[in-house]
Amino acid sequence: MPNTGWGEIPADAVRILPLGGLGEIGLNMMAVEYLGELLLIDCGLMFPEPYMPGIDLVIPDVSCLEGQTGRIRGLILTHGHEDHIGAVPFLLAKLGFPTVYGSPLTLGLLRHRLEEHELLGQASLVEVQPRQALDLGVFHVEVFRVAHSIVDGLGVAIRTAMGWIVHTGDFKLDQTPVDDQPTDLVRLAAYGEQGVLLLMSDSTNVEKKGFTLSEREVAAAFAEIVPRAKGMVAVATFSSNIHRIQQVVQEAVRCGRKVAIAGRSMVANTRIARELGYLDIPDDVLIELRQARDLPRHRLLLLTTGSQGEAQSTLVRMAMEEFRALPLEPGDTVILSSKFIPGNEKAINRLINHLYRRGAEVFYETTSEVHVSGHASQEELKIVLSLVCPQNFVPVHGEYRHLVRHAELARGMGVPAERVTVLENGCPLVVSAAGLSREPRLETGRVLVDGRGVGDVGLMELRDRRHIANHGLVVVLLAVSPVDGRILYGPELLSRGFVAEEETDILDLARRQVCDMLAGMAPETATEQETLEVEVRKCLRRFFNRTVERRPLILPIILEQ
């Protein structure tokens, strides 16, 4: 029998299998196996890497769960960020429609996504509250409150005969969260007292010393900027950051500004959060975008998206003078209340420069205190390790270097070196009182979503895309006589993205090269289509390399006669 990765394990052991999020930011998904049953934690997506041009989003490859879905007792979502819930609509069917558990806001956001995918009718969603216990097959689960950059976050604790398995989800130890619901250190301490077999903890900010600032600190920055602003204030932030949005609204109210909302996800998420009671915007404060233009500029605050410089976002369109509904005016103030996510800096810089060109004053992470992180820094991670006192430790949620550093941190806190391991996606780990036992890596990975296609763009297509993007394309049309290899058509050369044809006669010269090459070819070679393709490609590759030092993708098309 092939290794499906699901060989039997002893009754006094659990197996964990990370399906995403370990060694990368995004795609968070973890499978836990105990007494022959499976529990899933999170099911997130990732935004494409630079080497995936044109891809819309990426989801985990869960093919190693094929044939195992009957054993899945549930999918627990820790919070509503895309990198934790975003793959659910794409994978729910593949996972056999397990019941999905989550806090009200998490499920509210998920419901919206499932509606878009016309899957809401088939999904079974169950709301859970902090400290609620759930019996899911053999799994005795308790969820606990964690503070994070989205409201209503949860961690997951699973009681086993060998002790608790604790998964923090994404968290920080904000002692003054906007909703007064800090991370439940009391429960973490209780798990520690009762005995924790395994801790899995958020590694995102392990490189940051000290403590992450409280979300409330951002209010101070708003209170400095907004009252002084003479024109409109536009605040761009992550549409899921309900606490941030709440603080912006409070400052608007204090300054007597009405609040308009723009941007698809901002409109959707504020609607959901208001309906569920997570966001308080008085009815007389909220105005429609079309009313906003009639207000004096200093009575207006716009909440919007685009803080990452996303090309189609409202803020970028405003910066490019393409947002007719509410154009920017000189003297307006723009606040980017967000992190510069690595990979987006160029786009964000471009956005900021264009905002300045419009005459706006701009505040952003690198110059003002308009953003705080949602993830725990070193001292917070240490507190959790010291409360939970885990027998075994696996860092989760981070790039490889974050995991290594978090592992070092745990060893430094006294977890025995051999009971701490850096796991990557697809690496099953068996955990028992005896310690950790790694198993051979399974095939996992990333599935690309492009438009409506899921998985139909693969590595080869990406390679071709990058090749053409970097070097352009040359198509060669050619027909030869099947009898004597005489040229019947062409060679005709066409190019795209290769060279401005009016600037050079390079394609003409290339055509002559192919003719010469064909003239010197034995007829029996020329009539073999594959050989002919290879030779045309070789001839042109050499020619372009010699003349312009470029490597366009060469696509010989041998026409059948």
Next chain:
Amino acid sequence: MPNTGWGEIPADAVRILPLGGLGEIGLNMMAVEYLGELLLIDCGLMFPEPYMPGIDLVIPDVSCLEGQTGRIRGLILTHGHEDHIGAVPFLLAKLGFPTVYGSPLTLGLLRHRLEEHELLGQASLVEVQPRQALDLGVFHVEVFRVAHSIVDGLGVAIRTAMGWIVHTGDFKLDQTPVDDQPTDLVRLAAYGEQGVLLLMSDSTNVEKKGFTLSEREVAAAFAEIVPRAKGMVAVATFSSNIHRIQQVVQEAVRCGRKVAIAGRSMVANTRIARELGYLDIPDDVLIELRQARDLPRHRLLLLTTGSQGEAQSTLVRMAMEEFRALPLEPGDTVILSSKFIPGNEKAINRLINHLYRRGAEVFYETTSEVHVSGHASQEELKIVLSLVCPQNFVPVHGEYRHLVRHAELARGMGVPAERVTVLENGCPLVVSAAGLSREPRLETGRVLVDGRGVGDVGLMELRDRRHIANHGLVVVLLAVSPVDGRILYGPELLSRGFVAEEETDILDLARRQVCDMLAGMAPETATEQETLEVEVRKCLRRFFNRTVERRPLILPIILEQ
């Protein structure tokens, strides 16, 4: 007469025309006109932006200097960074081979570039020393020492009847530079006393409060890391940062480590700097790469490139286990002694993660003090403004927002608002005792270099490259009878980067769509090649949008029969 931008100006005025570097990082080049003659300052390149896939580098468009080269009295290079000298080999001929002035190291680096382009014989290079005066036509020029992240940097002062024109070049006010040659505040003060008509000053770090740390501070970080390292230490830094390299070498000597050098530009630049006496590496410390493998790891320090995660660099190849000459081993230490340049973060993160996977310990900007900037922060910029006391101020060297903030800083320091202006590339400015007068913008811009081609890849090719990169390509081959529009060949569909063909029958379905479309077409339409192309494109665009929501580039090829 068309506006060439060089209409006459009064004898008591100068005109400046930025040709690059204002509103962007890179491409620094400035023209100064006085009494009918021209002086150029710097001639730099830029590395390509994300929207320029496949482009190797970018140079300024100097077409507005066409017909003016007879008036050019010289090109002064402030320092040897690529964004100040890199375009010289590409533009020297276009500029009519003006004499090039620069410090010995600057010209040493340039000479190397000119050799590569086989231009050294035609170039006239003249070395200058700090405080040296030059009479270049009507221009009485004095260069003065500035400290920067490359040795031997200069600023430029031009004496006119109306006062000095001072151009800082790139600088910081390092009070303890490694070569004990700080920025020449004495001369700056003297210009100020004598009267400065115009100051142009480096805006790169205007967003940074306080003072930029001295280059010597980095030595402290090295002194902490290197002695503790158990294996090899590899330090990656910019190959032009000779002071940084000097400090690395000093630490190696102190720890009894031999120094090996890898990476094309690191090998070249250290050779040039040693020959010119700017870099001291004792002969018995420097070893060949091939000797390095025989040394005990803790006796070895490698100086190399790749701190930006460049794909072909030595360090990246080491991280990917592709550098056979000297593979990394677990326990080695890697120091990225450099800034994370915006746009490179993803590549750098990837590099760091792979270094950790190899078992190396890695130190970098965000976790250790292994880098300091070469540009002046706010307090330094203020000191220069207050010493120089300019009548007029134009911020240079920065993105648009930097220029705006630097302009604000100058106004805050008492330069009258109307005598400070934010200039963009191609905007001529006439400066006189009466103040500033802007002239209409000239055509300037960027010329793309791809392989050996200069300017033969334009915006249209870039658009096609990006289009295919994002959506793939579908080629449609088709021949119809010129008589009755009957299909004689095809339609045959080929794709690249669009879809994994084994995963789907979408191309088959698309082919049938084209057939149906053709069947319903009037013969007189079908025989018109252009109409046919348009209709095929329209038909497929609609079909792919409806079915997979994608927009491949569709390339219909109508074969002539």
